[in-house]
Amino acid sequence: MIEFQNVSVQVAIPQAGGKNSSKTLLEGINLTLEEHRVAVIGANGSGKSTLLRTINGLVAPSSGQVSVNGLDTVKDGKKVRSQVGFIFTDPLSQLLLSTAVNDIELSLRAKIKNRGERRERALALLAERGLANTAEQSIYDLSGGERQLVALTSILALEPDVIVADEPTTLLDLKNKFLVGRALASLEQQLVIATHDLDLAAKADRVLVVHEGRIVASGVPQNCIDYYWELMSK
Amino acid sequence: MKTRNHPAVDLALVAVFAALIAVCTVVGGVELPFGVALTLQTLGVVLTGLVLGPWRGFLAVLLYLVVGFAGLPIFSEGSGGLGVLASPSMGYLLAFPFGALAAGALAALSVRRGLKGRYIWITLSGLVASLIVIGIPGIVGMSVIAQVDLVTAFIWNLAFVPGDAIKCVIAGIIAAAVNKAFPALLAAPQPAAISA
Amino acid sequence: MNKVFCLYVPGDSLLHRLGVGWKYAVMAAMVISGVIVSAWWFTLSLLAISVILVLLTAVPPRFGLQMSWALILVAVLLVAYQSFTGKPLTGVVIAGNLIMAVYASRMLTISTPESVLIDALISAASFLRVFRVKPEKVGLAISIMIKSIPMLLDLFTGIQQAAMARGRGRNLAAIVTPFVVRTVAYAQETGAALAARGLGE
Structure with a gap:
């Protein structure tokens, strides 16, 4: 369960002459997320990304509190990050090592100390997702969809309880969008996904609409999506 | 976004800027006499200090050197390994991390003091780093390897001064622009978020 | 690539x-x-x-x-x-x-092969334990550096071509400035990815 209690995020913008002004990215967020799949929609710069990043403590609230399964995302940051897997928009930033198998081995490092065992497990995880052929390839030689699936496999190797995905299909073509969308839909873990893909959002159990740093609608997908359409076409 | 000084972000900045210096060295360069290449290598080194600040800058350049010395072909002309140690330019190379350290320290100082004309100060920081902190060990290295006296080495070094100075001016322009985009990198660690 | x-x-x-x-x-x-x-x-x-x-x-x-x-x-x-x-x-x-x-x-x-050189370097880094530096962190930094080189080279080439398309292919600052800005953004994203996976802390 993910809980937001009166969360606001402001950032300082240093100005010439040493004075700082501040910009509000999120304001007065109160949420309890218990649904299996939650979609977050909103325009670019609306605060979607910031909202997602507060869930694993990558961004700390300026006021208020975010907790995951009762753990504070700031005070217990390390523990929270071990429970929350985060998928980034660009898998090339997310994948840290040059080949798929090496990247997954990196995720397994904390759990499996034996090198040979670790490699075996990494190869097995890739094979489970039908990615066995990508194992030894350079991540730069994979297709966008394959890269995102490798990134997902790498995150799942950490065995998180919650998956947070920040526009994971934005850079993909339609075919890969479906491929990655299906992989995300089949996850057992709770999923919080920010997306511009309204078809993907429609399949969620709950949709949040973020606008100028606030949650302006929350609930059944179709109602929220209709509201978002209206809001954006004004 | 809150740019908290997370140790993982520091590690990534160091690693990625070490890669940036390698890329600056590999992409097109002009060769000058005396074995010193007019690549973007020096530009990359000075920029790394000016952008990342002293310590991250120092570590990034050190990482670049260590990986190059290990044998990966990321030094000028696609060479790698210890071969560069027999080149007259070895002194410059070994002084690079300290050059980045000096450039970063001076630039951070001027930014933190809120001095006017940021671009001028950043450029001056780069010039001091390049011409003195890198230049002097460079002259000594040239004198040792080419077996000439220091005066001769100093005169040979003058051939690189105009090129290096131009590169520092360019590095200053670039670093000032980057500093505007990411002010928290050079400025003193400050509370990134202001409470409401 | x-x-x-x-x-x-x-x-x-x-x-x-x-x-x-x-x-x-x-x-x-x-x-x-x-x-x-x-x-x-x-x-x-x-x-x-x-x-x-x-x-x-x-x-x-x-x-x-x-x-x-x-x-x-x-x-x-x-x-x-x-x-x-x-x-x-x-x-x-x-x-x-x-x-x-x-x-x-x-x-x-x-x-x-490069991978052998890198592995050798990473195992050589274990002596750093003496200086209270975590060898795993150094190894991670080396791996991320190697991974980033092709990425940055492509970024540089792309920016250079965009500059040429606007007739500014010879202006070094016009090429290197966006290159460095994008490099910093990429590094910060990489840092976030590291932190999100509980690495590098």
């Missing part, structure tokens, strides 16, 4: 099969002793050995022994200068060491 490390030549020569540690030791010993001993007969012997080593990697000699014109120019100038001051043998030592060192290094790089 650009190939950066194009020096390694796959093969099955004696040197390809020799352990990376031995090859490294040979290279280091040749370069350092050449500079320290600084005698014409010693340097010329080392030069001969380095040529033989490059040839032993079984790459085409024209590829293995090629030298850039800049390197040749430097060697010639050094010999000319030292001859002019009446020390032609010193010139031979300096120029000979310069070329020998290039060949000795090339022997290592031609016959050793």
